[in-house]
Amino acid sequence: MASTRPFSRFEFMIAWRYLRAKRAEGGVSVMTWISLIGITLAVFALIVTLAVRSGFRTELVSTFLGSNAHVTVYSAGHLDASGQMVKGFADYDAVAAKLAAIPGVIEAAPQIKGQVMVTAIGDGSSGSEVFGLRLADLRRIPRIGDGADAYGNLDDFDSGIAIGSGLARTLGVTVGDKVRVISPSGVKSPMGFSPRINAYSVVYIFTSGNYLIDQSRMYMPFAEAQSYFNRENLVDEFAVMVKDPEAIDAYRDQVMAAAGQDALLWTWMDSAGSYLNALKIEDNVMFLIMSILVLISTLNIISGLIMLVKNKGRDIGILRTMGLTEGAILRIFFICGAFTGVVGTLLGVVIGCLFATYIDDVVALINLVTGGDVWDPSIRGIYALPAELKLRDVASAMALSLGLSFIVTIFPARRAARMNPVEALRYE
Incomplete structure (x- = not known):
């Protein structure tokens, strides 16, 4: 044995x-x-x-990468000819073209951003974060645009607004209903700013998969957002999408060089990394x-x-x-x-x-x-x-x-x- x-x-x-x-x-x-x-x-x-x-x-x-920019490029601010501090980008189409030309960048969209109060015809009301985007740029957001879980007609975006499904439930509205959008710093007057109140039709309701985004986000046509937030000929920031979000730090130097010396960056890892x-x-x-x-x-x-x-x-x-x-x-x-x-x-x-x-x-x-x-x-x-x-x-x-x-x-x-x-x- x-x-x-x-x-x-x-x-x-x-x-x-x-x-x-x-x-x-x-x-x-x-x-x-x-x-x-x-x-x-x-x-x-x-x-x-x-x-x-x-x-x-x-x-x-x-859900985060499918609804938000991988890199947000915003302005640190600069002094204009009258000595006033101005935040934003004036030559935004040229800057967007430079950003889009960076290898690995799939989109660079200029956008307006603001905070508003939204009320429905009934009793519903809620705070909302507004993004002003062009229709072509909105379509390319994976969880928001074409192919997303949504109802309504995105082709009508230029004549209305798009809101999250959670915000729609809070307001008690659906596609075709009107909502009032109130900005505390709207109309300029000799006494300062007075609230601006505009009514818009809801033409598109999306579900991104992220509860917080669906509960608070609204998209407004780019030109209308510029007028509404007093940002004529300016944009607040650029939403940059890249092929490899996990390697986002590799894009920092090229994005900074394309955006200019007054630019600052905020990546998705800065938001969600911790x-x-x-x-x-x-x-x-x-x-x-x-x-x-x-x-x-x-x-x-x-x-x-x-x-x-x-x-x-x-x-x-x-x-x-x-x-x-x-x-x-x-x-x-x-x-x-x-x-x-x-x-x-x-x-x-x-x-x-x-x-x-x-x-x-x-x-x-x-x-x-x-x-x-x-x-x-x-x-x-x-x-x-x-x-x-x-x-x-x-x-x-x-x-x-x-x-x-x-x-x-x-x-x-x-x-x-x-x-x-x-x-x-x-x-x-």
């Missing part, structure tokens, strides 16, 4: 016989079933957690916590395997006297313990992947049972609980569970291998 190769067929055969034995015959104990169920649930929870965290980040970044970093830290902490749960579940293998070794003491003595080496005994009981880890891991992976794949149906079922909404978009910013299965996450969960299962199995298996066959058979 000493010359047999490791993990020979007879080792698997003996291990399988021990695993199939009834409890009365000294077979698989209750602790083994507990560890199997525990590992399954721990791996399931780890995979679902990783999938939800990954999906949340992906959806958050997608939040994404917080999500990354939270992901690492969650993985650590779930890993501890997997470790606790695998530790139950030790209890079950020790009981199996104790019950099979006589068999170990007989096998040793027949010529089996310590290594062969170790591998037999290692297979018994590893089997629990492998089966529990595979079951956890299957259940976790199914749960993540059908998470929308699961959430709908929970809402039906509880009679409430387990996902509040006003708090989390997006409308649904997302889940994104990644091979890397599934592989890391499997590797963690299998690795821990194999490690903890070694200790009771070594105890079985070192058992003295004389002691094991003394009282038999």
